[in-house]
Amino acid sequence: MADTPEMKLHCPLPVRNATVQLAHGGGGRLMQNLIRDIFVRSFSNPLLAQMHDGATWPVSEGTLAFTTDSYVVQPLFFPGGDIGSLAVHGTVNDLAMCGAQPLWLSAGFILEEGLAIETLQRIVDSMAQAARDAGVSIVTGDTKVVDKGKGDGVFINTAGIGVVPPGVMVGPQRVQSGDAILVSGDLGSHGVAVLSMRESLTFAGDIASDSAPLHRVIADLIANGIEMHCLRDLTRGGLASALNEIASAAGMTLSIDERAIPIRAEVQGACEVLGLDPLYVANEGRFVAFVPEAQADHAIAVMRDHAVATEAVRIGEVAGRESSIVVLKTVLGTHRILDLLSGEQLPRIC
Amino acid sequence: MKYVDDFRDRGHAETLAHAIRRIVTRPWTIMEVCGGQTHAIVRFGLDELLPGLVTLVHGPGCPVCVTPVTLIDHAIALASIPRVILCTFGDMLRVPGSQGDLCGVKATGGDVRIVYSPLDALALARMNPDREVVCFAVGFETTAPAYAMAAIQARRLGLTNVSLLVAQVLVPPAIEAILSAPGCRVQGFLAAGHVCTVMGYEEYEDLARRYRVPLVVTGFEPIDVLEGIALLVGQLEDGRAVVENQYTRSVRREGNVAAQAVLREVFEPTLRAWRGIGDIPFSGLRLTAAYADFDAAVRFRDALAQSGSVGGEDPDCRSGLVLQGLIKPPDCSAFATRCTPERPLGAPMVSSEGACAAYYRYRRDARPGVNS
Numbered sequence A: 001m002a003d004t005p006e007m008k009l010h011c012p013l014p015v016r017n018a019t020v021q022l023a024h025g026g027g028g029r030l031m032q033n034l035i036r037d038i039f040v041r042s043f044s045n046p047l048l049a050q051m052h053d054g055a056t057w058p059v060s061e062g063t064l065a066f067t068t069d070s071y072v073v074q075p076l077f078f079p080g081g082d083i084g085s086l087a088v089h090g091t092v093n094d095l096a097m098c099g100a101q102p103l104w105l106s107a108g109f110i111l112e113e114g115l116a117i118e119t120l121q122r123i124v125d126s127m128a129q130a131a132r133d134a135g136v137s138i139v140t141g142d143t144k145v146v147d148k149g150k151g152d153g154v155f156i157n158t159a160g161i162g163v164v165p166p167g168v169m170v171g172p173q174r175v176q177s178g179d180a181i182l183v184s185g186d187l188g189s190h191g192v193a194v195l196s197m198r199e200s201l202t203f204a205g206d207i208a209s210d211s212a213p214l215h216r217v218i219a220d221l222i223a224n225g226i227e228m229h230c231l232r233d234l235t236r237g238g239l240a241s242a243l244n245e246i247a248s249a250a251g252m253t254l255s256i257d258e259r260a261i262p263i264r265a266e267v268q269g270a271c272e273v274l275g276l277d278p279l280y281v282a283n284e285g286r287f288v289a290f291v292p293e294a295q296a297d298h299a300i301a302v303m304r305d306h307a308v309a310t311e312a313v314r315i316g317e318v319a320g321r322e323s324s325i326v327v328l329k330t331v332l333g334t335h336r337i338l339d340l341l342s343g344e345q346l347p348r349i350c
Numbered sequence B: 001m002k003y004v005d006d007f008r009d010r011g012h013a014e015t016l017a018h019a020i021r022r023i024v025t026r027p028w029t030i031m032e033v034c035g036g037q038t039h040a041i042v043r044f045g046l047d048e049l050l051p052g053l054v055t056l057v058h059g060p061g062c063p064v065c066v067t068p069v070t071l072i073d074h075a076i077a078l079a080s081i082p083r084v085i086l087c088t089f090g091d092m093l094r095v096p097g098s099q100g101d102l103c104g105v106k107a108t109g110g111d112v113r114i115v116y117s118p119l120d121a122l123a124l125a126r127m128n129p130d131r132e133v134v135c136f137a138v139g140f141e142t143t144a145p146a147y148a149m150a151a152i153q154a155r156r157l158g159l160t161n162v163s164l165l166v167a168q169v170l171v172p173p174a175i176e177a178i179l180s181a182p183g184c185r186v187q188g189f190l191a192a193g194h195v196c197t198v199m200g201y202e203e204y205e206d207l208a209r210r211y212r213v214p215l216v217v218t219g220f221e222p223i224d225v226l227e228g229i230a231l232l233v234g235q236l237e238d239g240r241a242v243v244e245n246q247y248t249r250s251v252r253r254e255g256n257v258a259a260q261a262v263l264r265e266v267f268e269p270t271l272r273a274w275r276g277i278g279d280i281p282f283s284g285l286r287l288t289a290a291y292a293d294f295d296a297a298v299r300f301r302d303a304l305a306q307s308g309s310v311g312g313e314d315p316d317c318r319s320g321l322v323l324q325g326l327i328k329p330p331d332c333s334a335f336a337t338r339c340t341p342e343r344p345l346g347a348p349m350v351s352s353e354g355a356c357a358a359y360y361r362y363r364r365d366a367r368p369g370v371n372s
Helices: A005-010 A029-043 A083-096 A117-134 A189-198 A215-223 A238-250 A265-274 A293-304 B010-023 B035-043 B069-079 B090-094 B102-107 B118-127 B144-157 B171-180 B193-199 B202-211 B222-238 B257-266 B289-294 B301-306 B319-323 B355-363
Strands: A063-071 A101-112 A137-146 A154-164 A180-183 A230-233 A253-257 A287-291 A313-320 A326-329 A335-337 B028-034 B054-061 B084-088 B111-114 B132-139 B162-168 B188-192 B215-218 B243-245 B267-274 B278-287
Touching: A029 A117, A029 A137, A063 A083, A083 A101, A083 A117, A083 A154, A083 A215, A083 A230, A101 A117, A101 A215, A117 A137, A117 A154, A180 A293, A189 A265, A215 A293, A230 A238, A238 A253, A238 A287, A238 A326, A287 A293, A293 A313, A335 B355, B010 B222, B028 B035, B028 B171, B028 B193, B028 B222, B035 B054, B035 B188, B035 B222, B035 B355, B054 B171, B054 B222, B054 B319, B069 B084, B069 B102, B069 B132, B069 B162, B069 B301, B084 B090, B084 B118, B090 B102, B090 B111, B102 B111, B118 B132, B118 B144, B118 B162, B132 B144, B144 B162, B144 B257, B144 B267, B144 B289, B162 B278, B162 B289, B171 B188, B171 B202, B171 B278, B188 B193, B188 B222, B193 B215, B193 B257, B202 B215, B202 B243, B215 B222, B257 B267, B257 B289, B278 B289, B319 B355
Parallel strands: A101 A137, A253 A326, B028 B054, B028 B188, B084 B111, B084 B132, B132 B162, B188 B215, B215 B243
Antiparallel strands: A063 A154, A101 A154, A180 A287, A180 A313, A230 A287, A253 A313, A326 A335, B267 B278
16 A cells, blocks of 8 residues: 555655755755755865865965955846856856956845745756856855845855966056057847846847956956956946046046947847947956057957957047046047946846 | 948047038027937037037936925825835836925835836736736826726726826927927927827927928937037028928838837826926827726825825926027026935936936036036
8 A cells, every 4th residue: 555646645755855945055965965966066176075164275486366245136147157057157247357367156035935945956057167168166055044035046156266367457447548448349238138038028029138257358358468448347337437446546538439339230120129238238258458548459359368358449548647537538428427326227137 | 330420429529520610601590309319419518619600508317306206205105005016117216296206205115116117017917917016107108008008908908907197298289389489599400300200290290380490300319409400490590491401211101100000099188287387288198088098197096195295396497498499408506416326306317318407417627607
């Protein structure tokens, strides 16, 4: 009788839970299983395999770069990426913008009770793949579970450590009058892809997020002797916010030609309908570079050799020290300020 | 991109600017009525292309800006009621009432939702049968038919938990108020293309006749605005005063008759206070008797009576003069000093169509000396 179908129905003994439960964050057996079956298996590397409170490794000489970022994007999956790949790319790119070679990441997960384990597995797989592609290791992590209704599926925090090669110094204080301002590709795809998914906007067509790691193109620029005065990835707030931050920190006036800024027609169209300005929309695989005018063409050529920067162009120059503003030469040849936004244009975009 | 690049073409803009320079012989003051046009002018620097003899002044066509403080206070009071979901356009969130804004209510637990369409409020009402969904109906004739349709649909669906806090306003009475005000210096108007898409422009022909003033129904892209100005300057130089339609790709003389019918079924004109300007007869809309049961002001009469709106305007805010075209934003001593988008004294510094916000955002100090 023990193997009748009725008995099986009344005695389910699932090998794995289908959803995240509070006990998955409780420090007991369920949590150990989750760490072993999901995280360690996917992120597998020798430092993580130490299974200690933290990862340890010997340090070499040089300069370390250290950064952290939290990811709360909604929806969790969007055209061109998901919260997992984003959590790797975002932190890798923050290190890359310091001129660093990204090496090690941590991953902190805040899971909402009831999240499907299958969903978590997809996110972790995507994270592991993104880390492999970027050549970084996820060496330590943490998991917490919050009550149903107190989270939004999953939030991820990643911190990253990288090494800056000797002689490389990148920062707004190095920006000089006359520097050329380059952008690595077309703008606004990430924000519009996420928003069109969230709002079920069918007209947005096949716009996919530009989410991608940028450290290899930065390393190549350094290897080619390009003197990078300042770098900034164009995430929340987009190009306009990044330029304003740099203008303010450097105490310089920046002059930008609107006609030179690459924006895909579909992105422009979606922004027109939604009342957004693509210059303020988030990107996750684009950066702006300030380089000496004499090296601008060389830098653009180097960037265009990389799939993530095939549309790299020059969009303007550092005009001088009159005031810390960004002046935009419009498509009509007139002039206006390109200002910081006062509020949030698009929430939960990264 | 089609329909965008065509209307932002530099060569075309320069040709139009040249045409205006060729015909103008005297100084003219022109008002663009709509805040969308104000933003196009400031964002694209269109005044930089115009001859010095043509002065553009900005009109009252920002519905968020002219919504009176008492109505903002009412919206805040309604959003503070626990069972209420208040639906609004995003622009209204940070407009100051007499004692705070909707953002503040939201932060302290009020259920304020940003909606793109009034019909979204109906979906919310259906999903939340135990809640009261209130739609803050703000806008000109462009948005009124959508709110009217929401009321009609709500009745058809038998939804009793949805209502409208009506702050709808009408453009022609506002133009008339500006024309009849002492000290009016406006000699011609760019009429708002989207309002006329709904309402047509027969009413404007009456204004043109009675006040001997030319009006050109105009679109919102740079080429539209420059074409509208060229037509208007042409009329002024010739001594003509008629209505012309620049925005032919959207506007017909009779307008959208079906939308007008929906509007008239649900709304009727009423006296309305305009923020910073004052009362204008028949310049607002209220629900007709047949739809009075969808009136949030009636349904929540007791709560609103207790809300204690004092309706006070900040004494330093000169937005009433800005909205009537009597001064430009940088002429106000509070502009970009005590009044900024982060800490606004008045609505035009907050709204995406507000003139003060346009000047702050695009013109603060890009070209010193040219910003007024």
